[in-house]
Amino acid sequence: MDLQYSQSARLLERAKKVMAGGVSSEFRKYSYPHALFYTHGKGSRLYDVDGNEYLDFTLSQGPLLLGHAHPYVQEAVQQYAANGQLFAGQHIRELELAEKMNQLIHSAELMRFCLDGSEAVQTAFRVARAKTGRKKFLRFEGHYHGWLDNVAWGISTPDVQALGSREHPNVFPWSQGIPERAKDEFIILPWNDLALLESTVAERYEEIAGIITEPVMCNNGCIPPVAGFLEGLRKICDQYGIACIFDEVITGFRMSLGGAQQYFKVVPDISIFAKAMASGYPISAVVGKRAWMEVIESAKVIHAGTMNAGNSPVAAALATIEVLEKEQPYERLFTYGKQLMEGLWEAAAAAGHKVLVQGPGPMFNIAFTELTAAKDYRDTLSFDRAKLGRFIAGMHNRKVRIIGRGLWYISIAHTAADIEQAIDAAREVFHEI
DSSP states (O other): OOOOHHHHHHHHHHHHHHSGGGGSGGGGGGGGSOOOOOOEBTTTTEEEETTTTESSGGGGGGGGOBBOOOOOHHHHHHHHHTTTTSSSOOOOHHHHHHHHHHHHHOOOSSEEEEEHHHHHHHHHHHHHHHHHHHOOOEEEOOOOOOSSGGGGSSSSSSGGGGOSSSSSSOBBBTTTOOOGGGGGEEEEOOOOHHHHHHHHHHHHHGGGGEEESSSSBBTTTOOOOOOHHHHHHHHHHHTTTEEEEEEETTTTTTSSSHHHHHTTTTOOSSSEOOGGGGTTSSSSEEEEEEHHHHHHHHHHHHOOOTTOOOOHHHHHHHHHHHHHHOEEEHHHHHHHHHHHHHHHHHHHHHEEEEEESOOOSSSEEEEEEEOOOOHHHHTTTTOOOOHHHHHHHHHTTEEEEEETTTTTEOOOOOOHHHHHHHHHHHHHHHOOO
């Protein structure tokens, strides 16, 4: 099945004349067969300028938990934006959104709204440093906390041997242009190793302001926490007066209305929410317990932003949460996700491929590997990425769109028929490759 991309190709060449690489985010550059131009989305479907229709499991890298162009969200945005787009002052729905998040999220006693997850992460670090008087934060290999300098280490490596020992890992910058001094701001360890975390913190706690983690390692392998790890991390933070920070940019609202902290029953001190919070509109939130957030409340820590809590993003966030509260779709999201995961594994096995399909369901990852489970970033470095690339291309040619690193997202717009369509397409691709 050969899809046509002639209009997208022409537009991309035109874009390269005025946009660096022809795109506004590096990840878009590596779409198959190249960066494509889209015209519209509806529900679980996305359409490009060449008239191709895709069953979409990328969901714009995760934000579209309700699917494309949900009518309730779109109407709420249009109605509220008609009154103005930005006031440089407070407005009623901003307050209503904060009250709603305070009600739903266990750690959200106080909050500030930002534009994206990268910014909110840096706000959390500033709070932790100010409150503790310490300078470093501890993070984990393979966890993604944005693209800014002090977190753009430990998310890429030449190979697993280059990482060195588990106790004292080597780190490599994700990009050129990152100052060497940025790596002095953090300590990094492999994830899911509670004993190593305990011994490291016991030795270096006087340096550590906060420990930040994805509650599920979504960006590399969609790896769940091993039993007791999040609970142990929480206990360590309490013992040494360290901020426990959950990066819920992906897990927030996707695993439950209260995020992964509700799902796992582990309450952090500070959390970051973004992506699914507002169905693709630009807003994030740094939320936390009053004892930590009081440094912002008292202006000991400055947090600001001209575009923060604009009318349209706030209206979108409120409408998104209202739909989730009304429909209570989580059982369906987990069920469809598990059905798709099982279908993919069975289809691969029938064609003689060894794959690992791992994740909670509303998001999961597929990888070609001999492993039966992955527990940290180092495990993911054994994945056959070339073979995955052929699989992604084959699925795309059958009009099923997946994120290139093997991550799938489920939305409330996906149907049982969509799940079967994806499994049928995968069955063909597994045999083809």
